[in-house]
Amino acid sequence: MCGIVGLFLKNPALQPQLGALTAQMLKTMTERGPDSAGFAIYGGGAHGRTKMTLRGVTEVLRPDFEKSVLSLSDSATFSYRDDHLVVSCPDDAVSAIRELVAEYGPDVTVVSSGDSIELYKGVGLPEEVAARFQLAQMSGTHAIGHTRMATESAVTTAGAHPFSTGPDQCLVHNGSLSNHNTLRRQLVRDGLSFETENDTEVAAGYLSWRLSQGERLDEALTASLSDLDGFYTFVVGTRDGFAVLRDPVACKPAVMAETDDYVAFASEYRAFAGLPGIESATVFEPEPQRVYHWEHAA
Incomplete structure (x- = not known):
């Protein structure tokens, strides 16, 4: 329905x-x-930056994940809502961060990205x-x-x-x-x-x-x-x-x-x-x- x-x-x-x-x-x-x-x-949204909403970045993963992202883009910022994380980064860092996300396996996924979108969902x-x-x-x-x-x-x-x-x-x-x-x-x-x-x-x-x-x-x-x-x-x-x-x-x-x-x-x-x-x-x-x-x- x-x-x-x-x-x-x-x-x-x-x-x-x-x-x-x-x-x-x-x-x-x-x-x-x-x-x-x-x-x-x-x-x-901000010109020249992309917001990526990620699902599955738990409290246990956060310190390591943030450190890894910052090694790729030192101007990245992070905003958490429950198990969803919005990473704001320069446009040219998006591909590298997507590759990083893939290394964490299927439990961590990119659910949206763009200039202004944030996307959240759950059971x-x-x-x-x-x-x-x-x-x-x-x-x-x-x-x-x-x-x-x-x-x-x-x-x-x-x-x-x-x-x-x-x-x-x-x-x-x-x-x-x-x-x-x-x-x-x-x-x-x-x-x-x-x-x-x-x-x-x-x-x-x-x-x-x-x-x-x-x-x-x-x-x-x-x-x-x-x-x-x-x-x-x-x-x-x-x-x-x-x-x-x-x-x-x-x-x-x-x-x-x-x-x-x-x-x-x-x-x-x-x-x-x-x-x-x-x-x-x-x-x-x-x-x-x-x-x-x-x-x-x-």
Whole structure:
């Protein structure tokens, strides 16, 4: 079943509230996905530096890991939230740090990287996951989140959404893809790699691949309507905004709300209840096969 939330802020004055508003929306989707949850939050980027979110850097590993990173980039900084670590480093140090992460084995992985994205996910009730990573205290420009009810793969942190397979890009998904294994093999031949058997990771990789070929996000999402077989609602996060797409049948619930201050997405209207000014928002159901896309000015 699963639940999706998204919040894109037009009004910069709301940025300090982004985490708190997203946390409340995520909690509201608990009944749609009680086994695991995750979110991506965007903001706070610095020119020439990359933020890498890593999962699995435990307290035991931290001293050795930080020492190793600093030997590669003495200007790297570290920010921990539970077992997730955000390393901020110069862009030219990213490849070396990725190689270092690989030396620690499968328990330590890069879950996202980019100018502004931070990505956190874990097993447990959405409210507990949000509290574990202190989502309510975060600020930013936009965020997307997901609550999962696993139906086709195990309940694991790796299998939780969002999935990030490209710089500042992530995807959450409600639905099921029937041709993801075939598509996965094609993408592997094109040089992509996957951590899980989750069909959502394949969808994220597919979009990353098309974007790497020079397509715009709206073009890549439009192409997915013919290349991805199944039923789905996608919400995609990018450095500058987010996008929404529903399959031609659109059997998965979806609703949007827009005011002068924000655009919000949710699987159910009740997730909007705590948003400021929701009583005067334009509320609508996104149409099937139509790409909805909002971005901040570059």
